[in-house]
Amino acid sequence: AQSVTQLDSHVSVSEGTPVLLRCNYSSSYSPSLFWYVQHPNKGLQLLLKYTSAATLVKGINGFEAEFKKSETSFHLTKPSAHMSDAAEYFCVVSDYKLSFGAGTTVTVRA
Amino acid sequence: SQTIHQWPATLVQPVGSPLSLECTVEGTSNPNLYWYRQAAGRGLQLLFYSVGIGQISSEVPQNLSASRPQDRQFILSSKKLLLSDSGFYLCAWSVLASTDTQYFGPGTRLTVL
Numbered sequence: 001a002q003s004v005t006q007l008d009s010h011v012s013v014s015e016g017t018p019v020l021l022r023c024n025y026s027s028s029y030s031p032s033l034f035w036y037v038q039h040p041n042k043g044l045q046l047l048l049k050y051t052s053a054a055t056l057v058k059g060i061n062g063f064e065a066e067f068k069k070s071e072t073s074f075h076l077t078k079p080s081a082h083m084s085d086a087a088e089y090f091c092v093v094s095d096y097k098l099s100f101g102a103g104t105t106v107t108v109r110a
Numbered sequence: 111s112q113t114i115h116q117w118p119a120t121l122v123q124p125v126g127s128p129l130s131l132e133c134t135v136e137g138t139s140n141p142n143l144y145w146y147r148q149a150a151g152r153g154l155q156l157l158f159y160s161v162g163i164g165q166i167s168s169e170v171p172q173n174l175s176a177s178r179p180q181d182r183q184f185i186l187s188s189k190k191l192l193l194s195d196s197g198f199y200l201c202a203w204s205v206l207a208s209t210d211t212q213y214f215g216p217g218t219r220l221t222v223l
Contacts, residue, residue, distance in 0.1 A: 043215050090153070
């Protein structure tokens with residue numbers, strides 16, 4: 001069975017500082033992994049996707065994630081947060097179907 | 111390019127009334143289609159998915175049903191809404207199997223009073 005755990009339900013950062021969103025997964029196979037972002041009352045937008053190519057995946061809006069098989073982690077980072085990054089972020093694992101994490105809400109302080 | 115539409119954007123309905131939410135996809139053929147619900151404070155719950163016209167799989171037994179009358183149209187329905195049906199409903203599509211990247215619509219906010 002597959003599952004995904006987002007270790008922080010809420011992250012607060014100052015504008016211009018780094019952002020780290022943590023995600024651990026479990027899967028019986030070699031999964032695909034995704035990060036999505038959701039702004040209030042909007043649909044989910046794909047940030048990036050890992051599919052067993054390079055372990056460091058670059059996404060849109062300056063985000064990147066690193067796949068670490070030994071740690072079963074897929075953490076999302078951004079070097080410098082912007083006010084527009086305030087949103088909810090979902091880590092998703094996929095082997096036989098998509099499983100969504102509970103989400104991490106990011107607030108950005110001016 | 112592909113686009114996905116949902117309507118209405120918001121809906122307020124009384125308990126016991128019927129429901130019909132529509133989702134359409136443009137720019138692709140024979141997509142896999144999905145309905146999700148996002149309740150307040152909870153993650154996304156897959157409700158239904160479809161791999162073709164008239165082919166519907168239900169993930170969670172409940173007060174809702176889905177239909178796919180055309181290749182790129184997916185409809186979520188209910189005969190009698192419950193308070194617990196309130197939430198944010200998202201439609202999504204993918205090219206390949208359910209493990210493929212899914213692309214989401216803008217969502218419908220449903221409030222049942």
